[in-house]
Amino acid sequence: MFFWAVATFALSLSSCTFLFAPLPAKTVESPSVQHVPYTGTFTYTVDPGASAHDVYFVFTNPSTITDASTEPTVNTNTIIVDGRSLPSPVAQPLYNKDSVPTTLTDRIAEFNRNPRAYIRKQAMVGPQADLMYLSPAQNDIANITTADIVTDYDSNWNPVSVPATCRLVVGPVTFADGRTRALSIWVEDSEWGAGTNQIQLSMIQALANKFLQCPESQSDIYHWDTAAVGEPWGSTTGSQYASQVISWDSNNTITIFLGKLNTSYNTGSVTVGYFWSKDNFTVTAMTGSNQRIMFYIDSYLYSYIDRGETVWAPTNYWPDTVFSTLAHEFQHMIQFYQKQVIRNTLTGMDTWINEMCSMIMEDLVADKLGVEGPRGLKNTDGSAGSAGITDGRFPSFNLYSYLGLVQKTTFNLADYSTAYAFGSWLARNYGGAGLLKKIVQCPETNETAIINAVASAETGRPTESMTRLLEKWAAAVLLSDTESAPAGYCYNTGGWMTSISGGISYKLGSIDVFNYSPSLTVFTNIGSVPSSTFTHSSNIYYEAATSLSAPRSWALTIPEGIVMSVVLK
Numbered sequence: 001m002f003f004w005a006v007a008t009f010a011l012s013l014s015s016c017t018f019l020f021a022p023l024p025a026k027t028v029e030s031p032s033v034q035h036v037p038y039t040g041t042f043t044y045t046v047d048p049g050a051s052a053h054d055v056y057f058v059f060t061n062p063s064t065i066t067d068a069s070t071e072p073t074v075n076t077n078t079i080i081v082d083g084r085s086l087p088s089p090v091a092q093p094l095y096n097k098d099s100v101p102t103t104l105t106d107r108i109a110e111f112n113r114n115p116r117a118y119i120r121k122q123a124m125v126g127p128q129a130d131l132m133y134l135s136p137a138q139n140d141i142a143n144i145t146t147a148d149i150v151t152d153y154d155s156n157w158n159p160v161s162v163p164a165t166c167r168l169v170v171g172p173v174t175f176a177d178g179r180t181r182a183l184s185i186w187v188e189d190s191e192w193g194a195g196t197n198q199i200q201l202s203m204i205q206a207l208a209n210k211f212l213q214c215p216e217s218q219s220d221i222y223h224w225d226t227a228a229v230g231e232p233w234g235s236t237t238g239s240q241y242a243s244q245v246i247s248w249d250s251n252n253t254i255t256i257f258l259g260k261l262n263t264s265y266n267t268g269s270v271t272v273g274y275f276w277s278k279d280n281f282t283v284t285a286m287t288g289s290n291q292r293i294m295f296y297i298d299s300y301l302y303s304y305i306d307r308g309e310t311v312w313a314p315t316n317y318w319p320d321t322v323f324s325t326l327a328h329e330f331q332h333m334i335q336f337y338q339k340q341v342i343r344n345t346l347t348g349m350d351t352w353i354n355e356m357c358s359m360i361m362e363d364l365v366a367d368k369l370g371v372e373g374p375r376g377l378k379n380t381d382g383s384a385g386s387a388g389i390t391d392g393r394f395p396s397f398n399l400y401s402y403l404g405l406v407q408k409t410t411f412n413l414a415d416y417s418t419a420y421a422f423g424s425w426l427a428r429n430y431g432g433a434g435l436l437k438k439i440v441q442c443p444e445t446n447e448t449a450i451i452n453a454v455a456s457a458e459t460g461r462p463t464e465s466m467t468r469l470l471e472k473w474a475a476a477v478l479l480s481d482t483e484s485a486p487a488g489y490c491y492n493t494g495g496w497m498t499s500i501s502g503g504i505s506y507k508l509g510s511i512d513v514f515n516y517s518p519s520l521t522v523f524t525n526i527g528s529v530p531s532s533t534f535t536h537s538s539n540i541y542y543e544a545a546t547s548l549s550a551p552r553s554w555a556l557t558i559p560e561g562i563v564m565s566v567v568l569k
Contacts, residue, residue, distance in 0.1 A: 031569040032569075033475045033479075035564075036564040036565065038558065043555055044556055052549040053548050055543075055544040056566070057081065057564060058540065059534070059542065060474060060563045063536045063561065064447060081554060106410060115340070119286045137253035141166065145166040146166070149161055149164045149257055168205065171212065171251065172253075173214045181251075184256075186256070203314075207322070222330075224365045226334065227501055228436055240341075245285075256295060256297060261296060261298040273297040273322065295330070302322045315370070320369075332354060336348060338440050343443045349445045350406075353445075355411060359374050359393070359423055363423075367379040374393045382495045383495060384494070387515050387517075389517065394417070394513060397418055398513065401541060402539070403415070405538065426469075429489075430457040432501075451466060451469070474539035474541070474565060480492050491511040492511055523541065523542045
């Protein structure tokens with residue numbers, strides 16, 4: 001057996017409330033976690049018992065505040081382990097309510113989060129006969145119906161549109177429960193044809209088959225997403241936006257537009273697709289609305305032949321990515337209706353949580369879609385794979401493991417990886433699809449939605465907090481290479497983990513963070529520790545000892561407001 005011991009230095013110890021009691025003592029063969037309820041300067045001793053163990057310290061800055069007047073008091077302090085400084089904590093950047101999102105993706109994210117800040121602020125332009133909003137979805141006819149689709153705005157918020165044609169209509173499909181749904185796919189005119197990287201009929205037929213099948217089948221994205229989190233549109237009676245949003249057309253149509261969404265495909269990250277809730281509003285409320293329940297997919301990427309492929313096929317890399325994106329963006333569409341229209345929330349979910357939900361959705365349906373998904377493993381493989389995985393979100397998470405989780409302003413590529421790493425742990429420990437439904441179908445729009453959903457899954461356990469979740473998640477990351485992690489700390493069972501929602505069963509594969517390349521960023525006492533800030537809602541991983549076989553003590557200085565966890569494995 002091993003034990004933990006903490007001996008404090010006189011006059012230098014301040015203490016905080018226990019987050020929860022240490023786990024019961026385990027045999028030395030079992031991984032163990034303790035969340036240390038101390039700050040200040042003290043010594044910490046570990047006796048590993050009869051077997052050698054690796055020892056990790058995790059330091060967590062749990063602050064998620066956005067008001068500079070309540071910044072933590074640890075800004076100028078450092079965390080010191082055996083005299084070596086780790087990155088110093090700083091407060092979360094203050095959200096500037098007067099800032100203007102500069103990129104298209106930032107504008108979309110901020111509009112979806114808070115449409116009331118934008119509607120009725122644009123100058124109403126006179127009707128133009130060729131704009132899409134004048135053509136109801138139930139009238140779409142393949143290769144006949146044409147319109148200009150508004151895809152963006154200029155610097156003065158004047159709509160920017162491109163000419164497009166409806167190329168495929170599916171349905172209306174009658175479901176077994178009496179509902180009817182339809183799908184129309186539009187393609188930017190310049191992107192339709194038989195040339196290189198142009199969209200052809202077989203490509204949109206493959207897209208339609210993934211999203212909505214006719215006759216009805218439960219083997220499509222429409223059924224999988226809606227069974228998990230609800231419908232994308234419906235009654236608006238009693239909604240705060242009742243007089244400003246559109247009614248669904250008589251066929252209850254979802255529209256997918258394929259066009260060039262990126263100005264460059266050569267460097268940096270690219271946008272695969274998006275949902276923009278502007279189109280759910282009437283053109284009177286929001287100039288530039290297409291008055292459709294719709295989302296957008298990049299046509300160039302969908303048709304692109306990459307990674308040694310010689311001909312386009314729906315199993316290629318980019319089609320697979322687009323299919324996963326459909327499930328991702330559909331969650332955004334559904335969440336807008338479920339929260340802001342049905343539950344009348346003043347704003348939508350914080351962007352980082354909304355994106356996390358969409359990546360959990362991708363994770364839940366990856367095996368059904370036949371794609372790798374954000375886990376980066378074959379859809380038929382429920383195991384955690386083997387060393388050297390470079391696909392999925394975890395390689396980026398590993399590289400930037402010290403970044404903050406809670407992002408209130410911008411949201412970049414690395415933030416997606418951090419949010420997925422957290423969300424994938426939540427889903428594998430607290431109910432899978434059922435957890436996702438609780439987060440989406442509730443009136444909360446910040447971390448409270450997550451905390452409440454997790455708490456409802458923890459029968460007989462202490463009340464949850466974001467601090468506790470950040471600590472448990474960090475420990476789970478370190479324990480992901482074992483299939484015997486304690487309850488609540490599990491990424492990896494060696495196989496599939498199942499959940500059921502809306503009568504549909506979902507599977508989540510196991511994850512071993514240490515199987516991904518590059519490896520997890522862990523600070524050590526060998527060499528210099530990078531000088532950087534310790535940001536809000538982040539974890540710093542510190543390797544205190546490898547193969548520790550005898551008792552050892554560490555001198556620690558932890559600022560007030562920072563919490564520490566210890567993992568032995």
